[in-house]
Amino acid sequence: MYVIIRNNVIKVDKIDLEQVFSIGDEKLLYEDALFFDLEHYVYKKPICIGVFGCSYYDKLSNSICVTQYMIENKNDASKIIKMSNKYFNEQNEKYGKKYIVTFSGNNDFTVLRYLYNKMGIDYKVEEIFLQIDLQKEYEKEKKEGIGLKKLEKIFEIDRESELISGSNLAKTINKIICDDTYFDRMPVEKKDKILFYNEQDVVSLFYIMTNWKKYMKTEDKEKKEFETSD
Template sequence: MIIKENEIIVEKVIDKDILKIDNNINQYKNAIFFDLEHYVYKKPKCVGVFGSCFFDEQKSKLFVTQYMIENKDEVEDILLLAEQYFKEMQSKYNKDTIVTFSGNNDFTVINYLFEKYKIEYKILDNYKHIDLQKEYEKIVKHGIGLKALEKVFDIDREGELIAGSNLAKTFHKVLKDKEYIVRMPKEKIEKILQYNEQDVVNLFHIYVNWNKYISEIDGNIEVTV
C-alpha cells in the first residue's frame, strides 16, 4: 500500500466568500473533502486511490491523506483503512460532514465494496453530505464537471489531467499483475496521487471561495470576473 500524507498552507479564509449551508458558513470546519479513484467493470472492483483532506483552523493548513493499492491483495486493506479514517475523523477531530463533487458515484462504489467484504460501516449514517456539483446546479440549472467548475473559480491545476478511462486501465493492470506497480514509473504513480490530491484540495478552495465567484440573482448565476 502506498500511503501519502501532505500538509498545505491555506491563505486567510474570508467569511463573506464561504458557501452557506443552512445559513451556516462554518460547516467547512467540520468537514472532510473526499474523492476516490476507482475501477469498475460491470461491478465495482476496487478503490484505486482513497483521497481526503480536512482544514485545521489553528494551523491554517489542509491535511491530506491518500491510500493507493499496489496489488489485488490490498483491495480489502484499502477499504479497512478508509473505514478507520472515517471513524478517526469523527471521533478524534469531530468531523461530521463529507464534501464531494458528484459523490454519489464514489459512495456507490465504496458502499458496494464495503458490503462485499463485510465491512459494516455506513458512511452516510455518520456524516452529512454536501455535493458541490448539486449546489452549483441548484443555481445554474444544468450539469457541470469538476474541471469546468475549477475554471469558473480560476483554479489552475498543478500537473496534468488524467482521464478516468486511463485510471481504470491502470487499476485493472494493478489487479491483474502483482508486479505491475513495480514496473510502473514512479513519475506515473506521483501523477496519479497528485491528480487525486488536486481533486480534494480544490473542493476545499471552491467551498471557501464560493461567493467570491458565484452569486444568485433572480435565479440566475452571476460569475464574478
C-alpha cells in the same frame, strides 16, 4: 508490499467568511468537513479502490491536511477498504468531522457501500456524514450541468497536475490488480502523477467551498451584464 500512504500539508490564505459555502447562518461548515474523492475500478460491479483521497482543514495551522492510500497489487484491495473505514471512523468520532464534501460523490459512495458490504463492514459513510455535493449545489443554483474541471476554471483554480481521464485511471488500476509486478514496473513519475491528480481533486473541493459566494456572485453579475448588453 503494502498500501502506499501519502500525507501532505498545504498552507492556505486567509478565509473570508462572507464568501464561504453556508447552510442557513452556518458559515463554518468547512471546519467540520472532509473533502473526499476516490479513484476506483468498476466492471459491471465495483472491483476495488485504486486511490483513496481525503483532506480536512486544520484551523490551528491554517492548512489543508491531505491523506491518500494507493494500492500496489490485488492483495492491497482489502487493506485499503479497512484503512478508509478506520480513517472515516477516526475523523468522525475523534475529531468531530460531520460533513463530507464531494463532486458528484454518488459513484464513490456506491463503490464504498458495495465493497464495505462485501467485506462485512457495517459502515455507511453517507449516513454517518452529512453530504455536500458541490456539483449538485452548483446545478441547483444555475440550473445547468457542470464538470469539476470547468468549475475549477470558474473559480480560477490553476490545476498543476496533468489531467487524467477516468477511463485511463481505471485501466491502470485494473492492470495493478491483474498483474502482481505491474506496479513495480510503473515509472515513479506515473505513480506520482496519479497521486497528485487525486490530491488536486480534494484540495480543489476545499477552495471551491471556501470561495463559493465570491465566484457564484461574479458569475451572476457577468450573466446579467451580458443579458443587458443584448
